[in-house]
Amino acid sequence: MTLEHPRLLPMADHVRGKRSAVTCQLKCANACLGDECNTSSNPSFRDIASVALSRRALLGLGTAGALALIVGDAATDAPAAQAAGAAPAVPAGAGLSFGPIAPVDKAVDAFVVPEGFSWSPIIRWGDPLFADSPAFDIHSQTAAAQERQFGYNNDYLAIVPDASGTSGVLVCNHEYVNPNIMFPASSDPAVLEDRANLYKAAQGMTVVELTRPAVGQPWSYVQGGARNRRLTVETEFELTGRAAGSTLLKTIDDPSGRIVRGTLGNCAGGLTPWGTILSGEENFNGYFTAPTVSAERKRYGLAALTTSTTWERYDPRFNADNPGYENEPNRFGYIVEIDPQNPTAMPLKHTAMGRFKHEGANVIVGDDGKVVAYMGDDERNDYLYKFVSKHKYNPKNNPGARKQNRRLLSDGDLYVAKFTGNSAAEIDGSGRLPSDGLFDGTGEWVALTHKGESAVPGMTTEQVLVYTRLAADLAGATKMDRCEDVEPSLATGKVYIACTNNSDRGKAGKNAPADEANPRNGNRDGHVIELTEVSGQGGTRFAWNILLLCGNPATDSTTYFAGYPKEQVSPISCPDNVAFDSEGNLWISTDGAPSKIGTNDGLFKVPLEGPERGRVQQFLSVPRDAETCGPVIHDQDGLVFVAVQHPGEEGAWEAPHSLFPDYVDADGGGKFRAPRPAVVQSWRSSAL
Template sequence: MSESTKRKFDLLPMLGHTKGKRSPVTCALKCDNACSGEVCNTSSNAYFRDIASAAVSRRAALGFGAVGALAVVLGGSLSGNVPGGAGLSAAAKTGFDKAKLKFAPIKPVDYTVDAFTVPDGFAWQPIIRWGDPLFADSPAFELNGQTAAAQARQFGYNNDYTDILPIPDSKDRRAVLFTNHEYTNENIMFPATLAAAEARAIGRAAHGLTVVELERKNKNKPWNYVKGAPLNRRFLTDTTYELTGPAAGTDLVKTIDDPSGRKIKGTLGNCSGGTTPWGTILSGEENFNGYFVAPGTSAGDKRYGLSNKATARKWELDEPRFNTNNAGYANESNRFGWIVEVDPFDPSSTPKKHSAMGRFKHEGANVIVADSGHVVAYMGDDERFDYLYKFVSKGKYMPGDSATARRNNMNLLSEGDLYVAKFTGDSPASEITGNGALPSDGAFDGSGEWLPLVVDGVSAVPGMSVPEVLVYTRLAADKVGPTKMDRCEDVEPNLATGKVYVVCTNNSDRGKPGKEGATEVNPRTLNRDGHIVEITETGDQTSTRFNWTLLMVCGDPAKNSSTYFSGFPADKVSPISCPDNVAFDSAGYMWIATDGAPSSIGYADGLFKVTLEGSERGKVEQFLAVPRDAETCGPIVHDDERTVFVAVQHPGEEGTFDAPHSFFPDYVGAGAAPAAGQVRAPRPSIVQVFRKDG
């Protein structure tokens, strides 16, 4: 057995337990085998209650209360929002019949196919790939000659959240691309001859974030990245981040390396994100627990999945801070699990971690500006049976690009109120059977409230100070009784309507012995395919009350009778499973990227367009499929230019360096293997899809 194969199988407690295309390697390296262990949330809080006497009818639940709400829809597809409603798109007035990006849906692609599949009439090409050189002095990528020093000057691995922001006054010909690098798979990155310590060092250098400039001849031509451009930047594990907000400087976050409790090295496990109205990027630190050895005995360690076992990557052998048992490092893991803010237009700026937004396994954060001018961020905690959160800034958004406005807006996420969501259904509990059958009123819906954790700078959680609430947000939320959800991943507001969409990827533990069963907002036991919740705030976005309905209960209708698509005929949708990230186009259509899907039918992950209003509400159409073992991330839809962008993460995940499963994106012909003597490996990449006719 080769060294790379041995490394692979040493990591796989999920081997034989995953469903469909989900790789046990992904489970090990991305989320530290979370599904093989105990659920982190063992609280007995009073979660979701189905009540027959709920006063909210379905008709009221579907009413739109945030008529004047303003949004920046993230993923680069829409922009502009100032108090008074100017930020709403034309679709808010004209409806959803003005789609600019026309295509014939592709058929589902088998998950073993190593190809990037797009509709007829479209073409694709990568913008940038793992290892591409970023700076004038960066070496070219050499698969068999990798070094940590080279990787620190090259594009990182496993790109997830992505956005493309135009550079002002560039006449649509220059932009900056931001992406984060969630994790690494050393099993397929390196040859067996590479020393273990060097492999660990390269892996650390392949984490973090990247900003890179793009250029094109005109808006009808594809983008190319610019090596050596002045805005290019890598954020590494030794990059300094400023911790802001009430937890900064407290004893909960101080270490021997940072007695101030305000300067943190690096960012880890970055998943999805968002883009702010003032042009900064937000990135969520998610599965940080897998990077630390910890005592594993405290309530905080257990609630965040920290344990006293060797990590998969063994960075603790190189840096003492990754073992919190070491003297002076007890708080090091408390310095991760935050929302990160980056200014992509200032390569000398210090990125921030915002403690006011709470610490948990952040999928991302997506911002909307309320009528009042307060900034509101929606956030999901991506763990089985964990919660949905909302942050409301203390200060107000100031439109414009003046120095005063920018200074004001750059501090909006440092202070504010934090809430967690409680959902109530309007159907009798007896009608929520766990098999996906609709209740008698014809919809899964109800009302909800935002339960306070911190308000006006005061803790709303008995027995916990504000810093304690923010550092141990999961423990604080357990005490106030929110709803346990099926892995809230992306949570995004739609600019065209002001409604908010909560993407619940899956939860195969729901209904198992000793675990919570079906609820109206999570209506399916053994939920392997996921669902999407649509929230309508009852006032503007700062309201503490909301109504909700399920947009869809995912799966393949041909093989799974528990699916639901808002009443749209199930035999006329593209099968979809495990929704992960979403974006919106200028007409208000939702675009869904999937991860690990469909678990029951073995199709490749992809990108799907969904109609949200009118007679075709719930219609799902597949736009593209990604290669073998890969997931689809970071969708961006520039429908006015007939262009779509996705981040392709972990292609060929189940292969080894010696026996690759994928050669994406450097195919020879139609996915052929490399020629004799040619060495190639799968390379995570940012891909653009565009019409062949421009």
């Protein structure tokens, strides 16, 4: 039989959610077209008894504390980046004011910034990382070369300056690959196997050093930097937490159940106060074929399929029915932690933080000194989680403190959210604002583990941590519209939840009726929730309200912008990643606007306080077919960073949709023909 790599074609009737058919297959293995993973009958808001406390009374009980912390690293004397995406300390400036750009039509292949700003890539797919790395040659790619070059489809982004402000490190996830635009079509078995090995090298994570001539200037990456590193599908990771060593995690290659080869589907992430990077393993199920279906496998979307990477043809661990590899899928779906200052340190996978399709994790230090991490499960009708560490953060800058802090996420308690609406009886799926003028209510964090042990009757601790979705089902958690990035503000302690969309909300037979936190049936544009802890950051009670119901207000009457006049905002669809600037404003990157409102994805600024609260303003637009990832806002430094993922996704090698970021065509005398995912920086031109 002749082997062929599956070629993917855009089909208009394929897409039910926010993405193109190509992205759906490659990124999440057509999750929206498969069977619903969550078939539990957890109650909606209208079935939950209302909490007998007013919103005002709840908010009066207490405020969430947060420590905006800067710590140093012994090796570099570098200030560690603040949690939740906040910018590091730099000389004070005028902030980042700009004139919002107009939406850019989805057929336009351009990176667009406001008037007075410039942009340039810092690093692109294939750029050499090490002194001996080969230069990128798109016509002669190898796995060995790719292991020493910047990976493909960059997603989560961190820019961590050193104390000098003129050096630092960039850390980036590489979520998945697209064979359609990386290579010409082939049916040669040897070529296809070589490419499958290259896909392993193109995914994972990159750490690369940065340099610039002065604070406020754009960055360049350093080939051969001492901290440069690639983590791939073959890199070893140490499992931590109480599931480490469990029989659920043992394989023929790792009978100890403690060392995992590789990380998969790395999506968003976060910076910790102690200077490490967190990365979420998201759509890991799409890398495995699993012909024997169990309840546990089905709940995680595992099925018999031909994967887009075809690894199951060449590597036995990616067929979960192969003897000795039945548990291999259980070893993915965790929060990964790496030390960007130490390229030899073994990265960690934290089982105490649960296993699901982690979009990412973002950390804040509560007023009791314990670390709290917020996490979303990026699946239709799945849940919002948080983790509270057992031990307290040590702010001292010495080796002992750093060692202690880098184990904080290995032991603690895991919670899942249950929401209650204040106007539940008025919610009918239309998205109409309730009579009290707010989508709001209260909520409870339900413990899945208590003092590190199972809090779910009938499940062991190991089962809760490995089959976390099933534990959350039993806990009666609220089904959400795809919680992607979840980040706390260091300025206020409030938590912002990007619910990207859920086209199945309210659909017959899907067991997820509209509720006040997810008030629109067929929610294709998504929304953003603002959550306020009312019994301390590590407590079990919260209040919440919807900040934004996204969409184009010119064509969608259900849009809502925290009460700000709709005619004065930029259209926004499918919120994905969020970040904060030094003034406490929220910045939102999007993933899916082309398929819904007909414009390219972008980055948007949203004030959270004062008369401009809810005023969405578009800062930039990414090229055709691309998704906006990252972002990082160093407004006092005058710089904004995004990772441009899957530009030209719907094209093909023979007919590219994009030539970003170099915009040269081999047929026209240029060097490259395919688009190259890249990390981009934008700055005010007048500042130079």
